[in-house]
Amino acid sequence: RVVSRMSAKHKRFDDDGDDEASQKKVKADSHKEVAKPAKKPSVDSNWAKLSQQLKKKAGPSGHRPPKRDKPAPSATAAPAPAPALAPAAEPVLKKLSFPPSDNHDITKQLAIDCEMVGLGPEGKISALARVVVVNTHMNVVYDKHCRPDQEITDYRTEFSGITPEHLEGAPLLKNVQKEVAALLKGHVVVGHELRYDLAAISLKHPPRDVRDTAQWRPLMRAKGSPYSLKQLMRDKFGMIIQEGQHDPVQDAQAAMVVYKHFKKEWEKELYPPKASKLKRQQLKEKDKESQD
Numbered sequence: 001r002v003v004s005r006m007s008a009k010h011k012r013f014d015d016d017g018d019d020e021a022s023q024k025k026v027k028a029d030s031h032k033e034v035a036k037p038a039k040k041p042s043v044d045s046n047w048a049k050l051s052q053q054l055k056k057k058a059g060p061s062g063h064r065p066p067k068r069d070k071p072a073p074s075a076t077a078a079p080a081p082a083p084a085l086a087p088a089a090e091p092v093l094k095k096l097s098f099p100p101s102d103n104h105d106i107t108k109q110l111a112i113d114c115e116m117v118g119l120g121p122e123g124k125i126s127a128l129a130r131v132v133v134v135n136t137h138m139n140v141v142y143d144k145h146c147r148p149d150q151e152i153t154d155y156r157t158e159f160s161g162i163t164p165e166h167l168e169g170a171p172l173l174k175n176v177q178k179e180v181a182a183l184l185k186g187h188v189v190v191g192h193e194l195r196y197d198l199a200a201i202s203l204k205h206p207p208r209d210v211r212d213t214a215q216w217r218p219l220m221r222a223k224g225s226p227y228s229l230k231q232l233m234r235d236k237f238g239m240i241i242q243e244g245q246h247d248p249v250q251d252a253q254a255a256m257v258v259y260k261h262f263k264k265e266w267e268k269e270l271y272p273p274k275a276s277k278l279k280r281q282q283l284k285e286k287d288k289e290s291q292d
Contacts, residue, residue: 093240096233096254101137106183109136109211111190111256113248114197115160123154128173128200129162131180132248134256140249142183146176161245177201190259192229192251208270213258216266229254237261 111134119125127150133142145162147170155162181203190211191197198205213219214226219236221227233239233254241254259266 093234093238096239096241096250096257098138098253098257101139103135103137104139104141105135105137106141106187107135107137109188109190109256109259110134110141110184111252111259112180112184112194112197113191113252113255114200115162115246115248116156116196116200117148117152117160117162118154118156119148119150119152121153123152123156126196126200127152128176129155129160129167130248131176131197131201132252133180133183134249134252136256136260138253138256142180143249144176144179145170146173147171148173157245159246161247177203190255192232192255192258193226211259211266213255216262218262218265219258232258 113132114128115130116126117123117129119127127148128146129148129152130145131142132140135141145166147167149172152164152167155164157163180201184203184205188209188211189198189205190213192212193214194210194212198210213229213232217224219227219232227235229251230242233241237257239254239257241250
């Protein structure tokens, strides 16, 4: 009886062990089933490509790098170089021109130009050989060659255009000087670098009756030096003169063109309109005395 009880007891323990073992196995199997990974749902091929591109941009860490702000332009940064400009077109120049006229009167204003020849060693002493006078209508009212008292050593043909043939039988220098002085007396003399022309004629003209296009301040350079007549006509009027030898007729006409263009301003500067008639008369009388 005792043996049978012990056998039954042991059997019960064995049955309980088997139940516990079977329960543990079931639990383990259930855990294994839960651990199994679920199947990935199918993904559209376009979305897959987009995901791959985003991963590449994100970098190996999986995060996109932060956007970098563009650096602000520095206040001291040098400005960008300006585009190269095309060279300015050359101005279209024309020959000296003015309205034609048949008027050969001796007008109040007369323009003068002289040509010189050389005397003495190497021809360095200048002497009058031709003088031209034109009126305000651009017509010649006087044009003569003359022979100096001394031997000519340099005709300066390259610049003056004068040759020995021009002076054959020409009147003497002193006779031409007298004629020109009488012609210019009481008139306004116009010209360029007149000090040389008046010296060649041996003429002292009242300063207020001299209109020198090389000495009037508005027609001079910023530093006070004069332009040549050729450059003055080119820059101010777009005209060409002195193509080759100097032509005294053309030079006198060019000086008259300049004077007539600025006449109003020039005369106001010399004789202000606010000045009394008496004051203006006194200025003219003073000029006349200086001429005498």
